[in-house]
Amino acid sequence: MRSKHFLLLPLILFTGTLAQANEPAKAAQLTPKADLVKGQQIASGVCATCHNADGNSSISTNPKLAGQSAEYLYKQLKNFRSVDGKPAERPNAVMGGMVMTLATDDDMRNVAAWFASQTQKGGQAKNGETVEFGQKLYRSGDLSKGLPACAGCHGPAGAGVPAQYPRIGGQHADYIETQLKTFRSGERSNDPNKMMRLVAIKMTDAEIKAVADYIAGLH
Structure with missing residues (x-):
C-alpha cells in the first residue's frame, strides 16, 4: 500500500498546486512595516x-x-x-x-x-545533452519511482508560489544542485514536512545535475 501512495504523490502535488503555480508569482509580498x-x-x-x-x-x-x-x-x-x-x-x-x-x-x-522587490537576471541551461532529460524530470517527474514533477510546486516557469514554494527559475545551476544534494543527505532539513528531502532522496546525481541545469534556464 505504501508504494501506491508514493506513486500518487506526483499527481496529488501537481493537481493541488497547478492552478496557483500558473499564476505569475508576485516578486514581493511586503508587510506594511517593511522599509x-x-x-x-x-x-x-x-x-x-x-x-x-x-x-x-x-x-x-x-x-x-x-x-x-x-x-x-x-x-x-x-x-x-x-x-x-x-x-x-x-x-x-x-x-x-x-x-x-x-x-x-x-x-x-x-x-x-x-x-x-528587485528583478532577477535570468540564466540559461548550459548542457544541451541533458536539457531534454532535465525538462522531463521538471515537468513530469518519474512516476516509476514516485518522483514528483518540480512544476507541481514551483510552477511551469519556476516562479514558485509565494509563502509556500520558492522561486527557482533562473537560479544558478550549481546552487540548485548543491541544495538538492544537501536535502538528499539530510544536511539541510528546514523544509516543511520533509517535502524536499522526500523528493531529493529519490534522485540520482545525474538527475539532480540535469534538472538543476534545466531550472537555470527557466524564465
Missing part, C-alpha cells in the same frame, strides 16, 4: 559581497535573491540564526555569522523585502 530604504542599506553593507546589492549574485554557488518571495527570504534568515544557544534550523557557518549582524526582526524583514 525598503533600510533594506537596501543592509543589502549594500552586509549582503553585497556574496549576493550583489541587487540580489543578482554573480557567484554560481551563491543564490540569486532578486525576485524571491519576501516571506521565503525572511524564513531562511530566521532559520540561519541560532537562538538561545540552540543550533540553527539551517546550519551554515557563513550565513550564521552574517545573520547575526541583523540586530532585529525588522532588519530581516526589510532586507528580505528589498531583495524581493
